[in-house]
Amino acid sequence: MDVCSKNQNRTAPLGADGPQRGDAPLCSRTNGWSWPPHPFQLLAWLLYAYFALTGFGVFVPLLPAHWIPAGYICTGVLFACHLCVHVMAVSVDPADYNVRTRSHKAPVPEFDHSKHAHVIENCHCYLCQVDVGPKSKHCSACNKCVSDFDHHCRWLNNCVGSRNYRLFLHSVLSALLGVSLLLVLSFYVFIQFFLDPSRLRTDNHFLGRNESVWLVFLPLAPVRSAAAVIPALAAVTMAMALMSLVLLCHLLCFHIYLMWNRLSTFEYILRQRHRRDGRDPKNPEPGKETGAPSIHLIKDGSYPESLGYTNSQLDLEERTTVAVRGEPEFLRTVS
Template sequence: MAIVFCGPTALNTVQRRRNGLSLPLHWIQIFAIIVILFLILMNYLTLCVNIPTHPWQWLNIVLTSLIILPFLFIFIRLAYIDPADDEVIKKSIGPKTNFDRRQHAHVITELYCHICSVHVTEKAKHCSSCNKCIYSFDHHCVWLNTCIGGKNYRLFLSMLSLVVIGTLVLFINSLLQFIGSFQDLSTSTSLLKLKPFYNSNQYAILMIPSSLIAFQVITAIIAFIAIACWGLTLYLLAFHIYLCYHGISTYDYVVNHRINRTVNQTLSQFNQLNQNHLSTKETELTPQKRRKTNHLELYKDNGNINHSPKSQVYTVEGNHRDSSQRLQTRQSLNQDGYILKNESKIHDGY
């Protein structure tokens, strides 16, 4: 799955990662590799060998190979590609430069990265996990242990598509064999009837002779893992199709979502503050003065939400560069000021 890290990471002594194969490997990446190898081996050495040789066995082998082989090529290619900005690649790999926020408000200012010490393209972002600027940054994927950006985004979508198709085929295959294992081998004429690899009582699990019960258990496990992977990957693929349709990246989506959420929370807080303030005022006013109180009229102008000029004025401003944002609300009637600042950090706010 796609993951955008939210928060600082201490990388003062970490070398820049070249690609997803650079050490150390992430534990989620190792887990993903184990699951992939498990499903592939189970497909060829369990599901493909306990069915009739003609035509189902060869059809199964050919169909799954048309999915697995391209997937493996893309998976290895994704892990091998260096998604960094070209200027970063040209520069020799070295340790991370310590970044001092007292000198610079952001890691990248005016398209210059103060950590990589190079000028980068407009959509480049500095990934704290990979410790380098990524060309047209989208997100950092812990399943691949590398960043997804302009250089590998299409490959990433292709891989997701193959995973969705492959896990669905694997689920259907394992489910049918699980159902077929309950058929009577001597009398059944069903198309789901299996043909144990060794004899009528011994099925092959990773080419190891196993009992019928063991085969049923392992096919049920394969079906469960396959449908779980299918659901998660389908959701992720649909999400990225949505992002492509709207022309935004995962990074932009997360930042905009945080800004909107913070603005809504701030407006809610100060609307409550305004109500409490008016209630206090009304208790101090005479009945005649209450009738003369101006009604509050809200209006929206250029994304700023204000009250009418005659009443308390609350202004919510989005002032951010990438992930930084500042929200300010001011009550102008009695010159009381209320300021709320929020620094959202995604990849250390780069």
């Protein structure tokens, strides 16, 4: 059995001298389906299942008869598009080309700080043992070099790089549109239930039934429910949709800002840290001590040698930031 089929999510613990060797072999993750799944990844699928179930099974069937076809079509298209791009973003291996095409799979070796000052030197990664691109970054969560590394997304359980960045953005945008439409549907049902419940009972299954009897999962599998179930589901769905909408809007606006300024998430984190260090009176020249570049270098999207490759100090600070925190504060809860 391939030794890399086990402990897919294990990475080297960080110690005083950089990454330290664990007892078990350290292997790279292939993509977001590599075991074990992240709790945020499971939460994302549970939210998708809940929104799809309530949308198609409760809210759309309660719309006026002439709205129902449009409700099914619009909601179905948005949910299907999100499912496709989300699965593709999870399934893509964002690793550097030479990492993906190397002919052998082996445990990632221990980084020997006594021999090398950087994990990557002269475009060669001493952990992946291959030559990599000038903007590739070794992610400690996936334990591999990622091409044009942006950030490690815990909702996808996968790194986001040049190979799946557009899929990641499309996933965020489609989720935003789908949640917005579901919010409108649930809000309509909630209001009409108190204003004029008869407008929600146009389906033939309601004919001849007591007004206190409500049906869900129409028209194929009608299930009786109490009247209070409808506004309760609508209220819960509205609350969850509003929270998701705020976080998704924040995430999308943040990445629009990054694209406008030609920054990656990782570069943005470095720039913010450089600014904080620049205000520290105890560290008048942080760029020389930490290896951080000047702001204009980061804004131009170029990497100096001291930054483009992970040295021991940066390994402790920046890789921990990317792998553990993953993103800025709101990205930790959105992805």
